[in-house]
Amino acid sequence: MIFRSIVFSAMVAGFIVGALITVVQQFGTVPLILRGETYEKTAEKPAASANKPAVTVGHADHDHAGHDHTEAWEPRNGWERNSYTAAANILTAIGFALLLAGVFALRGLVVTWHEGLLWGLSGFAVFTIAPGLGLPPELPGMPVAPLLARQIWWVGTAAATAGGLGLLFLRRAPWAAVLGIALLILPHAIGAPQVENAHSIVPETLSHRFVVAATVTSLLFWSLLGSVTSVAYRYFSAPASVTIPAA
Structure with missing residues (x-):
């Protein structure tokens, strides 16, 4: 019964919060990441040109056949990329919701959404604030x-x-x-x-905006996850009412 409550509440909360955060990211962090990627690609072009081998006239085919210019796979912008982002957000939310629901089960107390919110804020402090003091969120192209x-x-x-x-x-x-x-x-x-x-080609203002947007998004993520997980766990862990038939 307890295991069922943990898994079901984590699945429900993770799907809801992961989907909502994906929508929020489309207006907050995603546009900034796309801008950061333009700086990253701009920095890669001169390096690629500098490392490109000279092609001798009459040996062009040999040169191209002897060098394998492969690029790492990445999802295309648009629906494909958004789908992968949503899947990653939902799986991440489910994983953290399992931790929260496990804590609720170990404490053995009825958890209200207010208490769930406090646990969510604790997760925000543990996984965002503390690591972010030394390693703040970074845009593509930053050293x-x-x-x-x-x-x-x-x-x-x-x-x-x-x-x-x-x-x-x-x-x-x-x-x-x-x-x-x-x-x-x-x-x-x-x-x-x-x-x-280290020198970064990414403007400092853009980097600062990304840190703020990522931190605010994480705060929303943990606040929602703590509250929704507590409500879902309370629902799934509630004892089912037993109907006694009349004599």
Whole structure:
């Protein structure tokens, strides 16, 4: 019964929130990403021209046959790209909704939408605010540190933030408060991986607008996900009424 409630509530909440966020992104982050991609492609053209091998007259066919100029696949703009974005948003929302519903089940309490909203805001702090302080959302074309280093720091920051908030708000003890604050500070004391002496062709104003739009979209995502998941979990976990036939 509990497993069924967790899965069903996560599926319903994930589909609703993922679909809504996809619509919101079409007016917020997507236009900025498309503009960022134009700068990225502009920067790639000179590099491609500089690395292009010289073609000797009379050996053009040999040159083209000996060099495989392949490009990474990406969905076409329009319906195809929007469909992949919607699918990714829905799957992401379902995954996080499973975590939230699992927490609701472990606590064993009736969760109202107000409490669900608070849990959603906690997710916003863990997965957006804390990592974003060191690694803010980045547009295509911006210089970034190696992917593995960024992933390790991001995951470590999210885990430390979740543990720190849990100790601060779920444990009533002085040692828990001290340890919780230490966990919140630790990732930022270590510092996120950065690129030294990097120059970006993306305008700073465009980058700033994207950070704001992505953060606001994430706030909406987590607020809706916490509230809708709590309502769905309460609905699916409610005991079914039993009708006793008259004698």
